[in-house]
Amino acid sequence: xxxxxLTDLIQGLRANKRxxxxxxxxxxxxxxxxxxxxxxxxxxxxVDKINYLHMLGYDMNWANFNVVEVMASPRFGExxxxxxxxxxxxxxxxxxxxxxTNLIRKDLASANVMEVSVALDGLAQVATHELAQDLFDDVxxxxxxxxxxxxxxxxxxxxRLVGRYAEGLPEFVPLLKDRLDDPDPTVVAAAxxxxxELARTDPRSxxxxxxxxYRLLTTSANNWMLIKIxxxxxxxxxxxxxxxxxxxxxxxxxxxxxxxxxxxxECINTxxxxxxxxxxxxxxxxxxxxxxxxxxxxxxxxxxYESRDHNLRYVGLVTLAQLQARxxxxxAAHYNTVMRCLDDPDMSIRMxxxxxxxxxxxxxxxxxxxxxxxSQLVLSNTVALQPDSRAELNVESEMSDLPLINAAGASxxxxxxxxxxxxxDNTSDVAxxxxxxxxxxxxxxxxxxxxxxxxxxxxxxYVATLADLVYIAGVDVGQRLSERxxxxxxxxxxxRAFSIKMAxxxxxxxxxxxxxxxDGTNSPVLATSAYIMGEYxxxxxxxxxxxxxxxxxxxxxxxxxxxxxxxxxAMKVYANWLKDVSGYWNPEIWELVRSVTSSTxxxxxxxxMGVSTCAALPLQVASRLRMFAExxxxxxxxxxxxxxxxxxxxxxxxxxxxxxxxxxxxAAAQGKVPVPEDLDLDTYIGEPIPDTMHKVMPxxxxxxPRRQSSxxxxxxxxxxxxxxxxxxxxxxxxxxxxxxxxxxxxxxxPKPRSPSPPPAPVDIxxxxxxVSK
Amino acid sequence: xxxxxxxxxxxxKTRLEKWYTSYSDSERQKLKASVHRTVxxxxxxxxxxxxxxxxxxxxxxxxxxxxFCFCIDTxxxxxSLLEAIHLFVEVLDAYHGNVCELDLVFNFxxxxxxxxxxxxxxxxxxxxxxxxxxxxxxxxxxx
Numbered sequence: 001x002x003x004x005x006l007t008d009l010i011q012g013l014r015a016n017k018r019x020x021x022x023x024x025x026x027x028x029x030x031x032x033x034x035x036x037x038x039x040x041x042x043x044x045x046x047v048d049k050i051n052y053l054h055m056l057g058y059d060m061n062w063a064n065f066n067v068v069e070v071m072a073s074p075r076f077g078e079x080x081x082x083x084x085x086x087x088x089x090x091x092x093x094x095x096x097x098x099x100x101t102n103l104i105r106k107d108l109a110s111a112n113v114m115e116v117s118v119a120l121d122g123l124a125q126v127a128t129h130e131l132a133q134d135l136f137d138d139v140x141x142x143x144x145x146x147x148x149x150x151x152x153x154x155x156x157x158x159x160r161l162v163g164r165y166a167e168g169l170p171e172f173v174p175l176l177k178d179r180l181d182d183p184d185p186t187v188v189a190a191a192x193x194x195x196x197e198l199a200r201t202d203p204r205s206x207x208x209x210x211x212x213x214y215r216l217l218t219t220s221a222n223n224w225m226l227i228k229i230x231x232x233x234x235x236x237x238x239x240x241x242x243x244x245x246x247x248x249x250x251x252x253x254x255x256x257x258x259x260x261x262x263x264x265x266e267c268i269n270t271x272x273x274x275x276x277x278x279x280x281x282x283x284x285x286x287x288x289x290x291x292x293x294x295x296x297x298x299x300x301x302x303x304x305y306e307s308r309d310h311n312l313r314y315v316g317l318v319t320l321a322q323l324q325a326r327x328x329x330x331x332a333a334h335y336n337t338v339m340r341c342l343d344d345p346d347m348s349i350r351m352x353x354x355x356x357x358x359x360x361x362x363x364x365x366x367x368x369x370x371x372x373x374x375s376q377l378v379l380s381n382t383v384a385l386q387p388d389s390r391a392e393l394n395v396e397s398e399m400s401d402l403p404l405i406n407a408a409g410a411s412x413x414x415x416x417x418x419x420x421x422x423x424x425d426n427t428s429d430v431a432x433x434x435x436x437x438x439x440x441x442x443x444x445x446x447x448x449x450x451x452x453x454x455x456x457x458x459x460x461x462y463v464a465t466l467a468d469l470v471y472i473a474g475v476d477v478g479q480r481l482s483e484r485x486x487x488x489x490x491x492x493x494x495x496r497a498f499s500i501k502m503a504x505x506x507x508x509x510x511x512x513x514x515x516x517x518x519d520g521t522n523s524p525v526l527a528t529s530a531y532i533m534g535e536y537x538x539x540x541x542x543x544x545x546x547x548x549x550x551x552x553x554x555x556x557x558x559x560x561x562x563x564x565x566x567x568x569x570a571m572k573v574y575a576n577w578l579k580d581v582s583g584y585w586n587p588e589i590w591e592l593v594r595s596v597t598s599s600t601x602x603x604x605x606x607x608x609m610g611v612s613t614c615a616a617l618p619l620q621v622a623s624r625l626r627m628f629a630e631x632x633x634x635x636x637x638x639x640x641x642x643x644x645x646x647x648x649x650x651x652x653x654x655x656x657x658x659x660x661x662x663x664x665x666x667a668a669a670q671g672k673v674p675v676p677e678d679l680d681l682d683t684y685i686g687e688p689i690p691d692t693m694h695k696v697m698p699x700x701x702x703x704x705p706r707r708q709s710s711x712x713x714x715x716x717x718x719x720x721x722x723x724x725x726x727x728x729x730x731x732x733x734x735x736x737x738x739x740x741x742x743x744x745x746x747x748x749x750p751k752p753r754s755p756s757p758p759p760a761p762v763d764i765x766x767x768x769x770x771v772s773k
Numbered sequence: 774x775x776x777x778x779x780x781x782x783x784x785x786k787t788r789l790e791k792w793y794t795s796y797s798d799s800e801r802q803k804l805k806a807s808v809h810r811t812v813x814x815x816x817x818x819x820x821x822x823x824x825x826x827x828x829x830x831x832x833x834x835x836x837x838x839x840x841f842c843f844c845i846d847t848x849x850x851x852x853s854l855l856e857a858i859h860l861f862v863e864v865l866d867a868y869h870g871n872v873c874e875l876d877l878v879f880n881f882x883x884x885x886x887x888x889x890x891x892x893x894x895x896x897x898x899x900x901x902x903x904x905x906x907x908x909x910x911x912x913x914x915x916x
Contacts (some may be wrong), residue, residue, distance in 0.1 A: 006879075007879055010878060010879055048882060051881075051882070052881060055787060055788075055789075055790065055881070056786075056787075057802065059798070076915050077915070080882070080886070081882060084882050084885055087885075088790075091795065091797070091798075092795050114911070114912060114915055121889045121893065124893060124894045125793075125894075149908070152898065152899075153893060153898070156893045156894045156896060156898060157893070157894065159894060159896075160894040160895075186899065186901075186904075189900075190896075190898060193896040193897070193898075194896070197774055197895075197896065200848075222900075223853075224853060224897060224900050227850050227853050231848075231850065261852055262850055262852030262853045262855075262856065265850065265852055266850050266853075269850075309821075310819065310820055310821035310822075311821045311822050311823060311851070311852065311855065313821065314821040314823050314851075315823075315851060315852060344819075345819045345820060346815075346819060346820035346821055348820075348821065348823060348824055348825050349820075349821060351825070
């Protein structure tokens with residue numbers, strides 16, 4: 001039979017590009033036949049072919065047993081094919097793995113170095129818990145092999161096995177520590193890697209290795225190993241602060257002298273993460289001058305993110321963000337550089353830059369930073385809403401030079417109602433990414449509201465920014481924005497009037513309201529705007545149009561809570577308006593009041609009518625609507641006749657809603673309320689119901705103290721409460737107790753049947769002893 | 774720790790894959806597709822070689838039509854991995870003499886051999902080119 005070799009298969013595949021699937025099906029059936037043959041060579045070729053097809057996506061589980069057969073072949077080439085196929089396709093739950101245990105054991109003990117190595121490779125890849133357990137000792141034995149090549153592999157393999165079989169760790173660690181002293185440098189490097197990996201989860205146990213590692217750090221020139229050692233020290237230093245001082249000298253030496261960027265990066269990273277920069281000893285820089293170590297790190301970092309290589313910029317920014325968290329003053333000077341990185345076409349760099357920038361915000365820089373971020377969000381606005389009722393979605397208008405936010409700091413969007421994107425370069429693709437937009441908006445919010453608005457100088461600008469974000473966000477951050485809006489309005493009195501203006505603007509934007517039903521249009525903001533308008537309506541002279549705003553025709557399409565908020569706010573505004581208006585009462589005002597009242601009643605009834613078309617009104621909305629209708633009825637009755645002065649109801653209505661001001665409440669406030677002294681939560685309010693009494697009532701006292709007291713006091717019987725307590729006369733003669741003994745015995749007989757807590761038998765035994773004396 | 778290694782061409786076909794963490798077959802397929810999507814759309818001139826991927830990082834390098842992607846944990850040193858990729862490709866080149874994608878396709882089991890020499894269980898194991906090449910010669914002699 002002409003069997004195809006692997007090369008033939010691949011060539012055939014490439015020749016049959018058009019009918020690839022059929023060709024593969026044909027080959028698969030041939031392979032199925034070949035793999036059953038007894039000739040090991042052909043079997044291994046078949047396994048190779050299967051392996052190749054597996055890489056293309058074809059399942060090879062049906063051949064698992066054949067793979068194991070090939071693994072057992074005495075010839076090395078075939079054995080290797082088998083192991084490779086196993087490594088590629090075996091999973092944790094492949095059942096034939098059980099068959100491989102002895103096979104691998106034999107290979108590990110083989111005299112042929114190559115067999116040992118391939119077995120180690122294979123084992124490291126496919127080890128399950130059982131395999132790891134069975135073969136652990138064999139691998140540990142191999143760690144003492146004469147060839148350093150094998151020792152190194154065994155080390156790393158054992159590390160892998162420990163991941164599957166954690167009980168082996170205590171045996172493994174002393175051997176690992178010995179390997180650090182191995183004469184061969186590759187083995188030492190492997191040992192360091194393994195220690196690094198293990199110490200990630202449990203640094204404390206490897207602290208004792210610190211002296212050895214320190215010696216390696218100072219003596220070795222192998223950069224790969226040095227990187228690992230430095231990283232390892234970054235994890236050890238937080239738990240052993242004295243290490244920081246010791247490490248300062250070699251690290252600063254490395255930082256000033258090394259030319260390898262990767263090592264430099266790792267050293268700076270460790271210095272920042274391990275707080276080594278806080279050590280007050282000076283270091284020498286490349287010129288030989290003494291300089292603060294932190295300064296040195298910052299300067300070297302500059303090299304990173306001012307380089308043209310994007311990789312260096314990325315890692316530089318990562319470290320910068322970390323350095324910034326610890327030593328903000330060092331980083332503040334690099335503000336401009338980081339701002340430039342915000343425009344980088346690479347999204348990962350931008351995300352890092354946002355992180356760094358939001359940490360760097362101060363009073364002076366806050367506005368500029370936010371402006372920059374917002375302009376990025378505006379540029380690629382394919383999903384933004386126009387604040388006017390123009391329903392265009394695409395901002396393809398002509399690019400002009402107007403900045404988004406003018407010099408006065410007021411937002412252009414809210415002032416003029418248009419978005420004019422500044423001149424852009426090719427940043428549109430990155431800013432389109434929703435993840436990026438979310439991150440940018442989060443950063444803006446964070447920067448502004450950090451530490452209770454420590455950085456804010458102009459709150460009106462902040463509110464305007466929040467309103468703009470509703471339009472240009474492009475992602476669904478409605479919840480966040482509305483929370484922020486509410487937060488700033490409640491906390492900062494001075495800005496409330498401005499907030500109402502903003503709220504009115506948002507609500508009067510019919511485009512926004514109409515869209516409010518679909519997700520992603522930040523509709524919670526509308527509810528918050530309604531709330532603000534209602535709550536603080538006393539600050540602004542309200543007009544009758546506001547009431548109309550708050551009862552839009554599409555009200556029933558909003559979500560339940562939002563509808564309730566709208567209706568409530570409408571009530572408040574109406575009451576407030578009524579009070580204002582009743583201040584100067586004259587016939588025109590009377591007409592106005594009557595017309596507004598009747599039109600509002602009309603709107604309400606249309607909402608009720610419209611119930612059949614949209615879903616049934618939710619309960620809280622219905623109840624509020626009813627209340628509103630009643631109020632309106634009252635007012636219309638009171639104003640049915642034109643009087644000289646306003647009917648009192650008009651002025652009094654507003655007091656329904658303005659009893660006291662709502663302040664923000666801290667989350668821990670409830671805990672601080674003192675419990676009133678006469679509060680007794682245990683007594684029943686009424687008569688306890690007899691049947692349930694025994695089930696409901698807890699045992700009168702807890703068992704532990706009872707055990708003590710009952711040890712002293714033999715009178716207490718713990719189980720059933722209606723047994724009378726009889727005083728035992730211990731010094732009277734025994735016979736006088738006999739009738740009682742039988743009575744007690746007869747009472748005690750039922751006791752084992754009823755569930756008695758543990759002290760009871762002890763008591764009974766004691767009493768019995770005393771009594772039967 | 775390296776989570777997995779993928780070598781893919783520009784059309785998304787995987788030429789080499791090595792998984793150091795356990796994923797099911799369907800997860801593997803999904804991962805391969807999403808790695809390809811992430812890496813192939815990046816612009817070499819303006820973007821770095823590191824990409825955030827789920828909650829790990831991918832360090833990748835493009836050589837002619839092949840992307841060599843290594844997925845690592847976030848606290849690993851990316852620059853050293855970049856060097857390791859280059860070392861790997863250099864070893865392949867030295868052994869084969871001007872290695873191209875076709876060589877990888879036809880001799881894939883041998884490429885895995887080199888890979889296993891240099892990376893084991895998710896860690897960089899051997900960084901000396903000379904040592905790896907001598908090992909490969911030994912292995913070749915045995916076959």
